[in-house]
């Protein structure tokens with residue numbers, strides 16, 4: 008409902024629930040607002056936004072507009088209150104802008120000083136009795152510069168929800184506290200950077216900025232202090248106006264050398280986007296602001312994990328294997344050799360003796376070119392990407408039931424759910440920013456959370472209900488609950504009648520899945536199972552999130568299907584707050600599959616054996632295309648062993664570490680006649696190559712990534728490719744042309760135009776529509792309309808109806824027995840991405856998490872006499888590794904967990920070649936081992952400074968009411984001490 012009100016004498020229109028501060032900003036009135044951040048909401052700590060509403064002073068940030076309001080932002084009373092509030096802030100912050108690394112045009116304190124034309128401060132600056140805290144590897148806190156706005160606390164408590172920060176308002180000299188008063192480096196801080204991202208001044212700052220951003224800020228400490236003293240000395244005479252002019256001139260000079268370039272995170276599939284601040288080749292900082300997925304959010308990797316880009320061991324010369332050793336070669340020689348050998352092998356053994364593996368770290372355009380090289384130039388569908396290792400089963404489950412292999416909605420839709428169920432996903436560590444949205448909704452909005460996992464990780468600890476089924480049995484409890492819901496008349500019958508086919512046949516298939524069978528098979532109580540069913544049926548909207556704890560099983564596709572079946576039976580599709588969300592692992596694993604890096608699909612999931620599809624691509628590419636499905640990753644390794652596959656070209660994929668049964672994979676790769684590996688580092692996989700080609704990471708190229716939300720986003724070139732390296736798309740392009748392709752793409756935008764012209768799913772996706780921070784969530788119609796919520800009018804089947812898919816259960820593979828008596832689980836950890844090729848090159852990350860380990864339960868540790876730090880050997884049916892133990896109650900009984908971040912002791916030496924029957928995704932999570940205690944004790948594999956040893960201090964936010972209760976607090980502009988409650992000074996309240 009809209010209405011009018013008056014601001015400074017002008018009538019303006021507004022709507023109910025709008026914040027007054029937002030309306031004031033919209034109409035262009037200039038009101039200070041130091042603590043206000045639209046993404047944090049009103050914090051109400053600074054009092055600088057005081058305005059008069061109908062004669063009363065209120066905080067504009069905490070006031071909702073109402074019809075007929077008369078607002079004055081410039082009345083004497085308002086201005087005096089604003090000024091008084093800002094004076095208090097300057098009492099906590101020394102203005103030394105010219106020699107401050109935060110003097111970059113976006114400092115809120117500086118800009119407010121200027122806005123308010125402050126010449127002299129009434130409350131003198133006073134230092135606080137605390138030292139600067141430098142104990143975190145990535146950022147530092149300077150209490151003397153801290154204005155106590157509490158933005159950082161609000162971000163940590165209520166956006167990131169790591170709950171590390173607080174301000175003890177009752178202290179004589181309040182400051183920001185980590186875990187209630189620990190050094191940052193000994194606290195629960197996970198270095199996500201949220202606090203630094205929102206700090207309105209230089210109190211919290213990335214260490215990579217300190218001494219680097221300004222022209223004068225690198226001066227030695229005593230010289231800097233001398234300059235600060237000079238500035239303070241002249242202030243009484245000249246006033247701040249003149250001083251600010253000097254600092255603004257210096258700030259303007261910085262613009263000539265500091266660049267800010269938008270990029271999209273290269274790590275996980277959440278799809279965070281941000282500006283990269285650079286000076287020459289130095290990365291000064293990562294600044295997230297308005298990314299469509301992440302807003303102000305990042306995790307440790309996206310915020311601080313970029314050292315690898317300028318690492319001294321980047322590959323900069325092609326390498327050719329020569330007499331058992333690698334020698335450096337020119338690009339011309341290396342590319343000539345690649346083209347010649349690929350052509351020879353094709354001529355000798357046929358196109359299907361070659362295989363191609365695309366990278367889910369690289370761009371959509373690069374995956375598209377790779378599959379075009381395989382299909383149009385070589386003539387084979389032997390083309391795959393690492394979604395085979397993780398996501399293919401989830402995609403299959405969704406193809407079977409709802410028709411598209413993508414998340415049903417956006418992260419916002421997950422936030423809107425009244426119940427979130429997480430199955431087999433350590434979301435807070437593997438998809439950290441997405442997890443923050445669940446944690447936030449759970450903490451602030453009462454969203455319910457069920458977690459099913461083997462480990463008691465952070466999400467499990469936060470859950471309303473944590474269940475721990477026996478390994479590999481998720482399909483059973485999910486199907487049993489679905490049957491229970493149907494049997495007890497709790498299904499959403501109207502939804503089923505209107506939107507779903509196959510109910511009767513599906514019901515029959517559920518016959519074995521009684522609650523009793525589930526209780527027995529999964530090791531869960533009947534009460535627990537019924538409680539899950541009840542929570543689902545009582546919820547207004549349910550979203551299910553799952554990841555590799557589901558997909559990397561021999562029944563991965565079927566369990567994913569069971570999840571979607573459950574959602575259909577309960578009507579949890581087709582609206583916000585509902586749906587299926589398989590969480591994509593790599594930044595562009597969704598995009599690699601979307602763009603045809605699969606053995607059975609051309610781009611946009613168009614089947615290679617569909618004549619109409621092939622005809623369209625053949626006309627576009629002017630070639631004849633192969634019509635039979637090619638080999639997937641698993642089949643490729645088997646085909647090398649059987650002698651059918653002779654050559655492989657792979658880029659940006661660490662197959663020898665991340666494929667299961669490493670010994671078998673290594674043996675296969677070493678049998679290839681010719682192997683080309685393209686990467687930014689000499690990876691483990693490169694050891695088996697005949698030619699190694701040096702590529703460029705995401706910051707050195709343009710293109711697009713597609714995140715787990717099906718969100719296509721552009722990345723822009725931050726740096727020139729490191730000398731000697733080349734962007735992957737240019738390398739693939741050159742190889743294709745040396746093989747006679749005659750391609751002529753000058754820029755990735757031209758590649759995307761070709762993709763859109765041949766692929767209905769992306770028909771309207773253009774670089775213009777993706778400019779800057781704009782994004783599109785596929786499918787994108789020709790007119791540019793996209794679909795944030797995937798199913799609104801129909802499911803993706805010819806009749807528009809979803810399909811229930813009958814399932815049966817079979818036992819997991821590689822089960823424990825007397826000889827291999829322990830179940831081994833594995834997965835990611837927060838700080839490292841996957842095997843750690845990129846993240847180990849960040850000294851800060853390596854300091855916090857230097858090595859891999861195996862988590863051992865307290866019970867097993869007692870039984871076997873294992874202490875944290877003890878070296879153990881794990882032996883499976885396929886191999887063995889030596890690793891240190893970490894005793895933790897995150898794991899239970901005879902279940903072990905190993906993160907995958909190691910090339911020395913990789914968990915895949917232990918995993919088998921068993922795989923999901925439908926998609927061939929390895930059953931990584933079905934592994935059994937025996938454990939030998941080696942009798943040597945080392946240090947804990949996780950240093951004491953690791954945040955896992957910290958103690959969070961949860962609270963509802965900055966708790967400004969406690970500040971208002973201080974005896975020395977007075978609402979600015981009020982005549983006397985006023986012990987306020989949260990709503991009192993704000994007119995119609997917060």
Ligand code: SF4
Pocket residue numbers: 162163167169170171172195196197198199200201202203
């Ligand atoms: S977890 Fe650490 S880095 Fe993240 S917001 Fe909290 S204090 Fe800041």
Ligand code: SF4
Pocket residue numbers: 152153154155156157158159160183202205206207208210211
């Ligand atoms: S450190 Fe926190 S409280 Fe201090 S100025 Fe920065 S955001 Fe505000």
Ligand code: SF4
Pocket residue numbers: 272273274275276277278279301304305306307308309310438439440441
């Ligand atoms: S959550 Fe994922 S995309 Fe976002 S910053 Fe972290 S690693 Fe990058």
Ligand code: FES
Pocket residue numbers: 039040041042043050051052053054055056057066067068069
């Ligand atoms: S902006 Fe700080 S109290 Fe409103």
